[in-house]
Amino acid sequence: MLKRWRDVEVGDRFADGSVVTQVHNVVTADTYRVRYKKPGLFGKHGSVTVSADHLFLCDLSKLKKETKAYLMEVLDRVYIPIEANVVVKHEVELTDSKVAELYDYLTKGLETKEDKDYSDLKYVIQNSDVTYEEVEAHTAIEDEDHAWLSAEIVDFLVKRGEVVKIGKNTVTSTVYTGKKECRCISTDTGRYVTDGLIHHNSVTLRNVIFHSITHNEDISIGLIDLKLTEFTQFKDMKGVVAVANTVQEAVELLRVAREVMYKRNAEMAKHGITDFVDYKPKEPTDKISIFGRHFHEDQSFKVKVDGEEKEMTAKEILEYLHSK
Numbered sequence: 001m002l003k004r005w006r007d008v009e010v011g012d013r014f015a016d017g018s019v020v021t022q023v024h025n026v027v028t029a030d031t032y033r034v035r036y037k038k039p040g041l042f043g044k045h046g047s048v049t050v051s052a053d054h055l056f057l058c059d060l061s062k063l064k065k066e067t068k069a070y071l072m073e074v075l076d077r078v079y080i081p082i083e084a085n086v087v088v089k090h091e092v093e094l095t096d097s098k099v100a101e102l103y104d105y106l107t108k109g110l111e112t113k114e115d116k117d118y119s120d121l122k123y124v125i126q127n128s129d130v131t132y133e134e135v136e137a138h139t140a141i142e143d144e145d146h147a148w149l150s151a152e153i154v155d156f157l158v159k160r161g162e163v164v165k166i167g168k169n170t171v172t173s174t175v176y177t178g179k180k181e182c183r184c185i186s187t188d189t190g191r192y193v194t195d196g197l198i199h200h201n202s203v204t205l206r207n208v209i210f211h212s213i214t215h216n217e218d219i220s221i222g223l224i225d226l227k228l229t230e231f232t233q234f235k236d237m238k239g240v241v242a243v244a245n246t247v248q249e250a251v252e253l254l255r256v257a258r259e260v261m262y263k264r265n266a267e268m269a270k271h272g273i274t275d276f277v278d279y280k281p282k283e284p285t286d287k288i289s290i291f292g293r294h295f296h297e298d299q300s301f302k303v304k305v306d307g308e309e310k311e312m313t314a315k316e317i318l319e320y321l322h323s324k
Contacts, residue, residue, distance in 0.1 A: 008185060010108050014194065018187035023109030024202055025125075029053070031180045032151040036169040038196060045172070046195050051182040052152040055080065055200035057191065061145040062163035075140040075147050082190060083136040086205040088125070095321070098124075107205055109183065120306060132203065148200050167196045222257060224250045288314040 030052040155174040184202030244250040287294040297315035
């Protein structure tokens, strides 16, 4: 079944068997239209418009010898990210349901749906510190004749008179088409095929520590990273008590976690509860914690809610967040 690109959803399957696992946000980027001729004496022509950094698996065997040698030398030092942690730091704590919605918004193309208003999630993204921490990558070179090239590089080569092939298709011309809205996807195979063109995955986003960091007043986490590639960058971050990088450190971290768990279980048994969220302090205070500082519940703050500036007390802020 044919689909327009904007209608592609998680679970859709391409002709090569690749299944869509993530559909990312729409972004505005520089774009190129790539025209190509299909194989055969009377091969048909086709075209596709993609972002400047969109990657194609290209056959370099028809390039001039010196061009190919130079290109392969440069590409030998180029690595393509294929998986990354997405870390969103926001000034307001989010509920578990909002965290889940935010992750879905980043990876399932929800903004293209018409049955729900996602303006609140867009507001969070626009007013947050969003970073992508690369955790896995591979070289741009596939073998001695094939490499992943961006549309911008393909455009450069074609304009120099080089013969560039994408799959079995020969690129006949390229043209810069200005800034347009683009929408990237990820698949389970790391690539996908459309009309004989072989495309590279967008980066697969992982939501590993978002919740723990944004709730660091209530939760502290310990991370184990024996490969020194996944969580080491979060050492000394507020809310992260430790990052274990060796087997010995991992054993010690688990030992401490077990002692904390046993102590908590004993306290819960003493109060006759089975879930710590059911604990009610005998003498609740009139203090509310905001960003690690304690304020009286009646203290007022100027805040921005859904783009509207207003004045709210610390207690009203807490009640508002609990309602979300």
